[in-house]
Amino acid sequence: MLGGRRQPRPSQLDPCKPYLDKRWAEGHTNAVHLHAELKEPGYRGNYQTISNYLRPRRRRRIRVIGPAPPGLRQVTGWIMRHPDRLSESEGQRLAEVLTRCPELAAAHRLVRSFAEILSTRTGRHLKAWAVRARAEELPGVHSFAAGLEKDWDAVVQGLTSHWNSGPVEGRVNHIKMVRRQMFGRAKLPLLRRRVLLTAAR
Template identity: 85%
Template sequence: MRHPDQLSESEGRQLTEVLTHCLELAATHRLVRGFAEILSTRTGQHLKDWAVSARAEELPNLRSFATGLEKDWEAVVQGLTTHWNSGPVEGRVNHIKMVKRQMFGRAKLPLLRKRVLLTAAR
């Protein structure tokens, strides 16, 4: 789960050995590392090549993932190339949902509103 540069020498050797014994795992490793590189460097323009490579492999889950990305291709590429994101908004929405779940069946809208507004001030 760590970046390959952060593996110890023995862990690197062990990873290499495992990957040489299982071709499917080696292909998965290569594709996942490639996708992680696209994410970390925000180079969405390389995503098309990655998706073509993922669909070419006999890995059903990655093939399905690549196909799913194509359903909203423009938004995915925009998300991987621009520095704008909706992270703060999504975090706030998740927080409101958590408060709502905590209060499920216990209170009505006025109390929920008050709790959301009080926690927003923090």
């Protein structure tokens, strides 16, 4: 009939459409996998035919977009901060991340226990901490523990005694800053005088 709607041409995919509908309803939406499944019982069509049949469904499917996952720097900040300084939402998100990643949960435990040693000056517990660190499959923590062992006595003393080299390091950094400021502007006598005057304050 002239002017009438043209009937779709028969396709070798027609007998397979009920199977595709069923698999789509079950959540199997990968056209490559569905094509491989249909080839076993004897389907001779190509992958593109299946993809074209499923395309309208993909357009109608509603994508639920959740919040973006936290970035590496954000998670690191949560782990390095004291738990009391985390907001309720930050604590919940950190707990979710740790639940999904056992390696990160192990790293979090080691970081918190090392922070406890650092804040309470209990260097006598450092040996046990290093043993636990080596037992975990965490290359970064292994490297950190190995670095501590290179100067073990000094590290243990620093985590035990209340005396430290902080004031000395601060003065050294201040002298370096003065030297950079005066570079190319003055000779040694003026540089020496300025360092001595600022140190006397």
